[in-house]
Each structure stands twice: as C-alpha cells, then as structure tokens.
Amino acid sequence: MTTELKIGQFAKQVGVNIETIRYYERLNLLGPTSRLPSGYRLYDRDSQRRLRFIKNAQTLGFTLHEIEELLDLRVSSKARCGDVQRKAEAKLKHVEAKVRDLQSLATALQRLIRTCRAGQPTDHCPILQSLEGEKAGTVHATKRR
Template identity: 40%
Template sequence: MNISKVASITGLTSKTIRYYESIGLIPAARRQENGYRDYSEQQVQELRFVQQARALGFSLDECRELLELNRNSQRRSADVKKIAGEKLADVESRIQQLEAMKSSLYRLIESCAGDDNPQCSILTALSD
C-alpha cells in the first residue's frame, strides 16, 4: 500500500509516517521497483495504533514501549496497565494545573476595571 493511501487510512500525514519510519517507531517500508514505499497491513495497523495512542497523549517513547508490548505475545497486561495508569496520573495533574490557572485568570479578570483608565490590576499582578 502506498504512503498516500496509508495516510488516508490512518489520518496521519505522509510526513509523519516517514518520520515515524525514520526514528524506527515502525519498521521501514519495503520499496517497490520504482522506489515507492509499500506498506504492509501490519504497518498500517501499527500506524493506527500510534495515532490512537498519540490522541490519548502518549509520547513517542511511550508509543514505542506500547508497540513493543503489543508485538510481544508474552507481555504482561500489568505492564500495559502501568503505562496507562502513569499517563492518567499525568493527565489528572495537568488538569489540576489548568484548573489553578483558570481560577487565577478569573480572579485577575474580576479585579480589573476594564475601563479607559490606564491602571490595570492584571498588569500590576503580573509585574509583582
């Protein structure tokens, strides 16, 4: 299967697919006689896997680890669960940070008169 068809199927760009191949995330595609890449169904499945993992926030290193576990029929589901649990903890931490930022922004906005006066409590708070 050529790269444009793989891109269409996976929702990834051709550039991203070539990048994943260049860093060894997926095995290099076989080359046709004309030099074009020819991706196997297994490679397409792995690219879909990476695309879905990335959509859940997994880093490329985490995707590599998950792919290796997926390829290993002797894997332990506990290892996969651990990685997913760590990602969930990271997401929850980021949500807490975003909630704190949101609260701070609300307070700053509420404290600003928002009129034609040059005095601005937002700028004052940021300067402190």
C-alpha cells in the first residue's frame, strides 16, 4: 500500500513551500498522484522523488526548462545516459563561463578598491566615478587636488 500525502504534508516532507509545488504543477513538472473527493491533492513516493530531483537539479544550476528536458529523458525509453551527459556538459560550460565573468568582476572591484582613498570626499571617489562612467568596472583617471 502506497502512502499518499496531502500537499501540506508533502511540502513539509520535501522541505519546500506549498506554492512551489503549485508552481511546478502549473509548469507540468509535477502533478498529484490522485485527488480526494474533496479536491485535496495527494502525492506518493514517486512524486517525492520527482520533487527532490527538481530541487537537486536546481542546486546544480539547471533552469526549470532544462529540468523539464532532463525529466523527459528520464522517462524516455529511447534516451541514453549520453544524452543526459551532454546536457550536464553544456551546463558545466555555462557555469565555467559564469565563473570567469565573476572572476573578472572580482578583479575589477579589487582594482577599484585599491584606488580608493578612504579619507577623501565622495565627489573624488574613484569607485563612484567609475560607476558613473560609460563602462563600469574601469578605473578612470582622477585629478588629485
């Protein structure tokens, strides 16, 4: 016998908000196993596994659209692990590009922080001047007074 949970119990057990479950249902990522005559949604262990899959995939940076594609591969009899591997490789390339972008931002911020003289008035602040410039993150030459 399968134990089915109402939406509140289900949300609590998996550690998400009820509205999150409803949102995933609207996107057809998740659905109740059945409904009571009163209309209450019921969820079983497969629903719990699917919701954990969604949350774990999000933790790895997959978008909901990408998660939908992974879920489709998961249930397709023609799909192979290599199909999933290619999606994971594409995600990794995207993450690595983001890391490079964040490293560039960190370098730009470090450069700006080094140019800052804490005691000077804000109208001479190189950080603020850079933010007003055409390209944020570049250090503009400032005249010393």
